Amino acid sequence: MGLLDIVPAGVITGDNLRKLYAYASKHAFAIPAINCTSSSTINAALEAARDNKSPIIIQFSNGGAAFYAGKGISNKGEAASILGAVAGAHHVRQVAKSYGIPVILHSDHCAKKLLPWFDGMLAADEEYFAKHGEPLFSSHMLDLSEDSKEENIEICVKYLERMAKINCHLEMEIGITGGEEDGVDNSEVDNASLYTQPQDILDIYNAFSKITDLFSIAAAFGNVHGVYAPGNVKLHPELLGKHQEFVKKELGLESDKPVWFVFHGGSGSTEQDIATAVNFGVVKMNVDTDTQWAYWAGIRNFYEAKKGYLQGQVGNPDGANKPNKKFYDPRVWVREAEKTMVDRVQQACKDLGNVNVL
Numbered sequence: 001m002g003l004l005d006i007v008p009a010g011v012i013t014g015d016n017l018r019k020l021y022a023y024a025s026k027h028a029f030a031i032p033a034i035n036c037t038s039s040s041t042i043n044a045a046l047e048a049a050r051d052n053k054s055p056i057i058i059q060f061s062n063g064g065a066a067f068y069a070g071k072g073i074s075n076k077g078e079a080a081s082i083l084g085a086v087a088g089a090h091h092v093r094q095v096a097k098s099y100g101i102p103v104i105l106h107s108d109h110c111a112k113k114l115l116p117w118f119d120g121m122l123a124a125d126e127e128y129f130a131k132h133g134e135p136l137f138s139s140h141m142l143d144l145s146e147d148s149k150e151e152n153i154e155i156c157v158k159y160l161e162r163m164a165k166i167n168c169h170l171e172m173e174i175g176i177t178g179g180e181e182d183g184v185d186n187s188e189v190d191n192a193s194l195y196t197q198p199q200d201i202l203d204i205y206n207a208f209s210k211i212t213d214l215f216s217i218a219a220a221f222g223n224v225h226g227v228y229a230p231g232n233v234k235l236h237p238e239l240l241g242k243h244q245e246f247v248k249k250e251l252g253l254e255s256d257k258p259v260w261f262v263f264h265g266g267s268g269s270t271e272q273d274i275a276t277a278v279n280f281g282v283v284k285m286n287v288d289t290d291t292q293w294a295y296w297a298g299i300r301n302f303y304e305a306k307k308g309y310l311q312g313q314v315g316n317p318d319g320a321n322k323p324n325k326k327f328y329d330p331r332v333w334v335r336e337a338e339k340t341m342v343d344r345v346q347q348a349c350k351d352l353g354n355v356n357v358l
Protein backbone atom coordinates (compact mmCIF):
# COMPACT_ATOMS: atom_id res chain seq x y z
CA MET A 1 0.00 0.00 0.00
CA GLY A 2 1.45 3.35 -1.04
CA LEU A 3 1.12 6.72 0.54
CA LEU A 4 -1.60 7.94 -1.83
CA ASP A 5 -3.83 5.14 -0.53
CA ILE A 6 -3.60 6.82 2.87
CA VAL A 7 -3.45 10.56 2.21
CA PRO A 8 -4.64 12.71 -0.73
CA ALA A 9 -2.57 14.78 -3.14
CA GLY A 10 -2.32 18.49 -2.44
CA VAL A 11 -1.64 20.30 0.82
CA ILE A 12 -2.32 18.03 3.77
CA THR A 13 -3.02 19.03 7.37
CA GLY A 14 -4.23 17.57 10.66
CA ASP A 15 -5.08 13.89 10.53
CA ASN A 16 -3.52 13.42 7.08
CA LEU A 17 -0.29 14.99 8.29
CA ARG A 18 -0.36 12.66 11.29
CA LYS A 19 -0.80 9.69 8.94
CA LEU A 20 2.06 10.82 6.71
CA TYR A 21 4.58 11.24 9.53
CA ALA A 22 3.51 7.94 11.10
CA TYR A 23 3.97 6.24 7.72
CA ALA A 24 7.41 7.84 7.20
CA SER A 25 8.54 6.86 10.70
CA LYS A 26 7.33 3.29 10.25
CA HIS A 27 8.95 2.88 6.85
CA ALA A 28 12.12 4.73 7.93
CA PHE A 29 12.21 7.57 5.45
CA ALA A 30 12.17 11.32 5.93
CA ILE A 31 10.74 14.17 3.89
CA PRO A 32 12.97 17.04 2.86
CA ALA A 33 11.72 20.51 3.77
CA ILE A 34 12.76 22.85 1.00
CA ASN A 35 13.15 26.52 1.85
CA CYS A 36 11.40 28.47 -0.90
CA THR A 37 11.53 32.18 -1.65
CA SER A 38 9.53 32.48 -4.88
CA SER A 39 6.96 30.72 -7.04
CA SER A 40 9.89 29.48 -9.14
CA THR A 41 11.59 27.68 -6.25
CA ILE A 42 8.25 26.31 -5.03
CA ASN A 43 7.48 24.91 -8.48
CA ALA A 44 10.95 23.36 -8.74
CA ALA A 45 10.50 21.59 -5.40
CA LEU A 46 7.05 20.31 -6.39
CA GLU A 47 8.30 19.14 -9.79
CA ALA A 48 11.21 17.25 -8.19
CA ALA A 49 8.91 15.48 -5.75
CA ARG A 50 6.40 14.59 -8.45
CA ASP A 51 9.09 13.02 -10.64
CA ASN A 52 10.44 11.14 -7.61
CA LYS A 53 6.98 9.99 -6.56
CA SER A 54 7.44 11.39 -3.10
CA PRO A 55 5.79 13.80 -0.68
CA ILE A 56 7.53 17.13 -0.07
CA ILE A 57 7.61 19.93 2.48
CA ILE A 58 7.56 23.53 1.26
CA GLN A 59 8.71 25.93 3.95
CA PHE A 60 9.19 29.66 4.23
CA SER A 61 11.72 31.31 6.48
CA ASN A 62 10.97 34.72 7.95
CA GLY A 63 13.27 36.40 5.43
CA GLY A 64 12.15 34.15 2.59
CA ALA A 65 8.54 35.06 3.26
CA ALA A 66 9.35 38.79 3.24
CA PHE A 67 11.18 38.27 -0.05
CA TYR A 68 8.12 36.50 -1.46
CA ALA A 69 6.01 39.56 -0.68
CA GLY A 70 8.60 41.79 -2.32
CA LYS A 71 11.72 43.59 -1.12
CA GLY A 72 10.03 46.84 -2.10
CA ILE A 73 7.60 46.81 0.80
CA SER A 74 8.32 47.44 4.45
CA ASN A 75 8.64 44.61 6.91
CA LYS A 76 7.76 46.80 9.88
CA GLY A 77 6.03 44.69 12.50
CA GLU A 78 6.72 41.62 10.30
CA ALA A 79 4.07 42.86 7.85
CA ALA A 80 5.90 41.66 4.72
CA SER A 81 6.86 38.34 6.29
CA ILE A 82 3.23 37.65 7.18
CA LEU A 83 1.99 38.75 3.76
CA GLY A 84 4.62 36.75 1.89
CA ALA A 85 4.07 33.59 3.90
CA VAL A 86 0.33 33.77 3.27
CA ALA A 87 0.81 34.58 -0.44
CA GLY A 88 3.27 31.71 -0.82
CA ALA A 89 0.92 29.37 1.00
CA HIS A 90 -1.92 30.25 -1.35
CA HIS A 91 0.32 29.67 -4.36
CA VAL A 92 1.22 26.22 -3.04
CA ARG A 93 -2.41 25.41 -2.28
CA GLN A 94 -3.44 26.52 -5.77
CA VAL A 95 -0.97 24.34 -7.68
CA ALA A 96 0.00 21.43 -5.39
CA LYS A 97 -2.84 19.11 -6.38
CA SER A 98 -1.85 19.32 -10.04
CA TYR A 99 1.49 17.75 -9.16
CA GLY A 100 -0.34 14.75 -7.70
CA ILE A 101 1.72 14.56 -4.50
CA PRO A 102 1.05 15.20 -0.81
CA VAL A 103 2.54 18.52 0.25
CA ILE A 104 3.21 19.81 3.75
CA LEU A 105 3.09 23.58 4.03
CA HIS A 106 5.35 24.85 6.79
CA SER A 107 7.07 27.94 8.19
CA ASP A 108 10.68 27.75 9.36
CA HIS A 109 12.53 29.11 12.46
CA CYS A 110 10.66 31.69 14.47
CA ALA A 111 12.68 33.06 17.36
CA LYS A 112 11.10 34.98 20.22
CA LYS A 113 11.64 38.39 18.66
CA LEU A 114 9.76 37.25 15.55
CA LEU A 115 6.62 36.12 17.37
CA PRO A 116 4.48 38.82 15.67
CA TRP A 117 5.21 36.92 12.42
CA PHE A 118 4.00 33.70 14.02
CA ASP A 119 0.87 35.44 15.34
CA GLY A 120 0.11 36.81 11.89
CA MET A 121 0.38 33.40 10.24
CA LEU A 122 -1.73 31.80 12.96
CA ALA A 123 -4.43 34.41 12.44
CA ALA A 124 -4.43 33.47 8.74
CA ASP A 125 -4.67 29.79 9.73
CA GLU A 126 -7.64 30.48 11.99
CA GLU A 127 -9.39 32.49 9.32
CA TYR A 128 -8.81 29.69 6.80
CA PHE A 129 -10.01 27.12 9.32
CA ALA A 130 -13.27 28.99 9.84
CA LYS A 131 -13.98 28.72 6.11
CA HIS A 132 -12.48 25.37 5.18
CA GLY A 133 -12.22 23.34 8.41
CA GLU A 134 -8.41 23.16 8.24
CA PRO A 135 -5.53 25.60 8.77
CA LEU A 136 -3.86 27.39 5.84
CA PHE A 137 -0.47 25.95 6.85
CA SER A 138 0.09 22.33 7.86
CA SER A 139 2.59 23.34 10.51
CA HIS A 140 4.83 26.05 11.93
CA MET A 141 8.14 26.07 13.72
CA LEU A 142 8.85 27.90 16.97
CA ASP A 143 12.54 28.16 17.79
CA LEU A 144 13.00 29.19 21.41
CA SER A 145 16.17 27.14 21.80
CA GLU A 146 18.06 30.23 22.94
CA ASP A 147 15.74 30.60 25.91
CA SER A 148 15.70 28.36 28.97
CA LYS A 149 14.09 24.96 28.61
CA GLU A 150 11.30 25.97 30.98
CA GLU A 151 10.46 29.12 29.05
CA ASN A 152 10.80 27.30 25.74
CA ILE A 153 8.26 24.67 26.80
CA GLU A 154 5.96 27.21 28.42
CA ILE A 155 5.65 29.42 25.33
CA CYS A 156 5.35 26.41 23.02
CA VAL A 157 2.55 24.98 25.14
CA LYS A 158 0.69 28.27 25.00
CA TYR A 159 0.84 28.25 21.21
CA LEU A 160 0.21 24.53 20.93
CA GLU A 161 -3.09 24.91 22.78
CA ARG A 162 -4.18 27.49 20.23
CA MET A 163 -2.89 25.43 17.29
CA ALA A 164 -4.49 22.19 18.47
CA LYS A 165 -7.91 23.81 18.04
CA ILE A 166 -7.30 24.13 14.30
CA ASN A 167 -5.29 20.89 13.87
CA CYS A 168 -2.06 22.72 13.09
CA HIS A 169 1.23 20.96 13.82
CA LEU A 170 4.06 22.54 15.85
CA GLU A 171 7.78 21.92 15.35
CA MET A 172 9.98 23.08 18.21
CA GLU A 173 13.74 23.21 18.77
CA ILE A 174 15.69 22.28 21.87
CA GLY A 175 19.45 22.59 22.29
CA ILE A 176 21.77 24.67 20.20
CA THR A 177 22.30 23.90 16.55
CA GLY A 178 25.70 25.41 15.93
CA GLY A 179 26.36 27.72 13.02
CA GLU A 180 29.83 29.19 13.35
CA GLU A 181 31.66 29.62 10.11
CA ASP A 182 34.78 27.68 11.09
CA GLY A 183 34.17 24.15 12.30
CA VAL A 184 34.72 24.31 16.05
CA ASP A 185 35.67 20.85 17.20
CA ASN A 186 33.06 19.73 19.70
CA SER A 187 33.83 16.05 19.40
CA GLU A 188 34.94 15.80 23.02
CA VAL A 189 32.20 18.00 24.36
CA ASP A 190 29.05 16.32 25.51
CA ASN A 191 27.36 19.34 26.96
CA ALA A 192 23.67 19.86 27.34
CA SER A 193 23.34 22.58 24.75
CA LEU A 194 25.06 20.99 21.77
CA TYR A 195 23.59 17.60 22.47
CA THR A 196 20.00 17.58 23.69
CA GLN A 197 19.58 15.37 26.77
CA PRO A 198 17.00 12.55 27.03
CA GLN A 199 15.34 14.30 29.97
CA ASP A 200 14.73 17.38 27.79
CA ILE A 201 12.93 15.28 25.21
CA LEU A 202 10.86 13.58 27.90
CA ASP A 203 9.87 16.93 29.45
CA ILE A 204 8.73 18.24 26.08
CA TYR A 205 6.92 15.03 25.22
CA ASN A 206 5.10 15.07 28.55
CA ALA A 207 4.01 18.67 28.28
CA PHE A 208 2.98 18.55 24.61
CA SER A 209 1.31 15.14 24.43
CA LYS A 210 -1.25 16.24 27.01
CA ILE A 211 -2.51 18.68 24.37
CA THR A 212 -1.99 16.90 21.05
CA ASP A 213 0.30 14.49 19.22
CA LEU A 214 0.75 16.96 16.36
CA PHE A 215 4.26 18.09 17.26
CA SER A 216 7.84 17.33 16.33
CA ILE A 217 11.19 18.11 17.91
CA ALA A 218 14.37 19.46 16.33
CA ALA A 219 16.93 18.13 18.77
CA ALA A 220 20.60 19.03 18.73
CA PHE A 221 22.98 16.15 18.13
CA GLY A 222 26.02 18.09 16.96
CA ASN A 223 24.35 19.55 13.89
CA VAL A 224 25.26 22.92 12.42
CA HIS A 225 23.53 25.37 10.11
CA GLY A 226 25.48 26.22 6.97
CA VAL A 227 28.00 24.31 4.95
CA TYR A 228 30.95 22.27 6.12
CA ALA A 229 33.01 19.65 4.40
CA PRO A 230 31.69 16.15 5.23
CA GLY A 231 33.46 14.77 8.26
CA ASN A 232 34.07 18.20 9.79
CA VAL A 233 30.98 17.92 11.91
CA LYS A 234 30.80 15.41 14.73
CA LEU A 235 27.22 14.30 14.49
CA HIS A 236 25.79 11.82 16.94
CA PRO A 237 22.48 10.82 15.38
CA GLU A 238 22.48 7.65 17.50
CA LEU A 239 21.51 9.95 20.40
CA LEU A 240 18.07 10.19 18.84
CA GLY A 241 17.68 6.44 19.34
CA LYS A 242 18.57 6.89 23.01
CA HIS A 243 15.90 9.58 23.33
CA GLN A 244 13.29 7.30 21.78
CA GLU A 245 14.21 4.46 24.14
CA PHE A 246 14.10 6.77 27.15
CA VAL A 247 10.65 8.21 26.34
CA LYS A 248 9.30 4.74 25.60
CA LYS A 249 10.65 3.29 28.85
CA GLU A 250 9.71 6.20 31.13
CA LEU A 251 6.16 6.40 29.85
CA GLY A 252 5.64 2.70 29.20
CA LEU A 253 4.72 3.30 25.57
CA GLU A 254 4.23 0.63 22.90
CA SER A 255 5.95 2.39 20.04
CA ASP A 256 9.72 2.10 19.56
CA LYS A 257 9.72 5.56 18.02
CA PRO A 258 7.20 7.69 19.93
CA VAL A 259 8.87 10.97 18.91
CA TRP A 260 8.91 12.64 15.49
CA PHE A 261 12.32 14.25 15.08
CA VAL A 262 13.43 16.97 12.68
CA PHE A 263 16.98 17.25 11.36
CA HIS A 264 18.25 20.85 11.17
CA GLY A 265 21.65 21.87 9.90
CA GLY A 266 22.16 18.76 7.82
CA SER A 267 24.18 20.33 4.99
CA GLY A 268 27.45 18.52 4.54
CA SER A 269 26.57 15.51 6.67
CA THR A 270 27.42 12.03 5.45
CA GLU A 271 24.91 9.60 3.98
CA GLN A 272 25.57 7.31 6.92
CA ASP A 273 24.70 9.99 9.49
CA ILE A 274 21.53 10.86 7.62
CA ALA A 275 20.51 7.21 7.39
CA THR A 276 21.11 6.71 11.12
CA ALA A 277 19.06 9.79 12.00
CA VAL A 278 16.20 8.62 9.79
CA ASN A 279 16.27 5.14 11.32
CA PHE A 280 15.88 6.70 14.75
CA GLY A 281 12.77 8.66 13.88
CA VAL A 282 13.75 11.74 11.87
CA VAL A 283 10.76 12.38 9.59
CA LYS A 284 11.74 15.82 8.28
CA MET A 285 15.05 17.29 7.24
CA ASN A 286 15.63 20.92 6.35
CA VAL A 287 17.34 21.67 3.04
CA ASP A 288 18.25 25.24 2.21
CA THR A 289 21.91 25.97 1.60
CA ASP A 290 22.36 23.19 -0.95
CA THR A 291 19.32 24.10 -3.03
CA GLN A 292 20.39 27.76 -2.98
CA TRP A 293 23.67 26.73 -4.56
CA ALA A 294 21.90 24.46 -7.03
CA TYR A 295 19.61 27.28 -8.18
CA TRP A 296 22.56 29.57 -8.73
CA ALA A 297 24.58 26.85 -10.47
CA GLY A 298 21.92 26.55 -13.17
CA ILE A 299 22.17 30.26 -13.97
CA ARG A 300 25.96 30.26 -13.81
CA ASN A 301 26.24 27.28 -16.17
CA PHE A 302 23.80 28.87 -18.59
CA TYR A 303 25.67 32.15 -18.61
CA GLU A 304 29.01 30.43 -19.13
CA ALA A 305 27.63 28.39 -22.03
CA LYS A 306 25.76 31.25 -23.72
CA LYS A 307 27.94 34.20 -22.82
CA GLY A 308 28.19 35.46 -26.40
CA TYR A 309 24.41 35.62 -26.66
CA LEU A 310 23.91 37.56 -23.46
CA GLN A 311 25.86 40.78 -24.00
CA GLY A 312 23.17 42.84 -25.70
CA GLN A 313 19.65 42.56 -27.04
CA VAL A 314 20.99 42.19 -30.58
CA GLY A 315 24.24 40.73 -31.88
CA ASN A 316 25.85 37.41 -31.04
CA PRO A 317 28.47 34.99 -32.44
CA ASP A 318 26.00 34.04 -35.22
CA GLY A 319 25.78 37.58 -36.57
CA ALA A 320 25.75 41.27 -35.66
CA ASN A 321 22.01 41.55 -36.34
CA LYS A 322 20.89 38.36 -34.61
CA PRO A 323 18.41 38.93 -31.76
CA ASN A 324 19.12 37.41 -28.32
CA LYS A 325 15.63 37.45 -26.88
CA LYS A 326 15.43 33.69 -26.53
CA PHE A 327 18.53 33.78 -24.31
CA TYR A 328 17.80 36.69 -21.97
CA ASP A 329 14.08 36.06 -21.50
CA PRO A 330 13.93 35.33 -17.73
CA ARG A 331 11.86 32.23 -18.46
CA VAL A 332 14.92 30.74 -20.14
CA TRP A 333 17.56 31.29 -17.48
CA VAL A 334 15.21 31.01 -14.51
CA ARG A 335 14.18 27.67 -15.95
CA GLU A 336 17.84 26.60 -16.01
CA ALA A 337 18.00 27.44 -12.30
CA GLU A 338 14.86 25.41 -11.69
CA LYS A 339 16.31 22.39 -13.50
CA THR A 340 19.44 22.25 -11.35
CA MET A 341 17.33 22.84 -8.26
CA VAL A 342 15.04 19.97 -9.28
CA ASP A 343 18.10 17.71 -9.47
CA ARG A 344 19.27 18.77 -6.01
CA VAL A 345 15.84 18.30 -4.41
CA GLN A 346 15.68 14.84 -5.96
CA GLN A 347 19.09 14.09 -4.45
CA ALA A 348 17.76 15.18 -1.04
CA CYS A 349 14.77 12.88 -1.46
CA LYS A 350 17.10 10.01 -2.37
CA ASP A 351 19.36 10.65 0.65
CA LEU A 352 16.30 10.39 2.89
CA GLY A 353 14.82 7.27 1.30
CA ASN A 354 11.93 9.40 0.06
CA VAL A 355 11.64 7.99 -3.47
CA ASN A 356 8.81 5.93 -4.98
CA VAL A 357 6.75 6.01 -1.81
CA LEU A 358 3.44 7.19 -3.28
Ligand SMILES: [Zn+2]
Residues within 6 Å of the ligand: 109, 143, 173, 177, 218, 264, 265
Ligand atom coordinates in the same frame (compact mmCIF):
# COMPACT_ATOMS: atom_id res chain seq x y z
ZN1 LIG B 1 17.28 24.93 13.74
